[in-house]
Amino acid sequence: MKQTLVFLHGYPLNHTMWNPQREALQSKYNVITPDFAGFGNTPARENLSMESYADDLAAQLDEQGLEKITLIGFSMGGYVAFAFLRKYPEKVQALVLVDTQAKTDTLESRENRLKQVTIVQERGVAPIRDTMLDKLFSNHTKQHHPEIVRIVDEMIMTATPEGVQTALQAMANRPDMVEFLPSIRIPTLVFVGEDDVITPLDAAKLMADRIPNAHLHTIPNAGHLSNFEQTQAFNSALENFLTTAL
Template sequence: MRLSFREAGQGIPVVLLHAFPFSSAMWLGQREGLASRCRVITPDMRGFGGSQLGDDDPSMDVMADDVAELLDGEGIERAVIGGQSMGGYVAMAFCRRHPDRVQAVVLADTKAAPDSPEAAANRERTAQRVLSGGDLTDTIPNLVGPTTLTHRAMVLGRVRGLVQAAPPAAVAWALRAMAARPDSFDTLRALKIPALVLVGEEDELTPLTEAKAMTEAAPDSHLEVLPNAGHLSAIETPEAFNKAVAAFLAKL
């Protein structure tokens, strides 16, 4: 699957994988804020943005292999692989399937634990609802922190627009892929590369406890808590997010 992508800057390649149910559009602040330090590559995962959905069964491994194919197409042997939320799941799958191609990993507002049976069943109900004409706007208050809900009307409007742009078939496919993902703690324990774990202070979907568990599992890891940010820290507080990533890259 040849993914569409947007990029900016030059230097060390940094691939940023978007959250659900967004597209590479969510990384505008990172393409602008990190381009002076690295080559920021932001793919549209299959079915989202400009990428086709294809006919593969839903799987994080399929999404990770899509990213490897993108790197092949760009002639990139190794890259920093980063992801937020769902993008973090894909990043961990990439580390498992293509470990020799990862220079370092950034895991933002995500978790290594698999879905509980209840969470997986809830994802399937949501997939069926969306395929039947429902939408995801009811999830927006959970995606951002109280600070954004109260004080960042423009950010909230942007998140709403991105959610509403998500194609139903891609939404259902991604939900089923997330529900089927495996436990990734062994993947983290096996890492031989530096890892940066980021979490919004106000993230209730993948809270600090999940971030700490990932940091403890990965041998060479560093945890940064981003103040006044919820689950979408890259969108809510892009300056703080970029500062943490830039400092991490400077040590590579």
């Protein structure tokens, strides 16, 4: 039976952000790309936390009879991956953290998220799209790959306002995971786009330093959305890791 890879998307995106990895890996692996509530194909629900998104994943795995997975979490998907690993450690055999962080929000970024909740209530998802599109990509991608920016623009606009508000609240309330890092004892790969301004290199280094069996891989010419901006470099590092870790 094929090994299962579960890819968790970021905010305010959906499972299609993993299309380049699905295409490259699905002949060898059982690739699962769930959507968090309110994104992609999953209906919105209120009052969620990183732990409840993790519980949704655990229920989905149980339904499919999947006991062991490799967990790959991008940004908010990384926050959920930490929650999942803390609650269901026996289910995870390898971990890939992509442009994410273990630290929780500063007071300022927490307040900013709560302001954004009000903005979405009043004006919908479009203002969030504008802010995110500005920060997600490297200058290289913005200049040379406008088609990538367009695809992600459309992806963000499919998010429901309810899903976006719930995710903002859940991220604002998420626990700090820095103290949890040394207890992660499985093979771990940490990716970061070299021009990531949302979860920069320092955040990736901190995770790679504190997780005992972790390696750091920097992706040149990529911003936050490294898997989508530099597909080949990302996929080849991921495949190498999977071959040795599994």
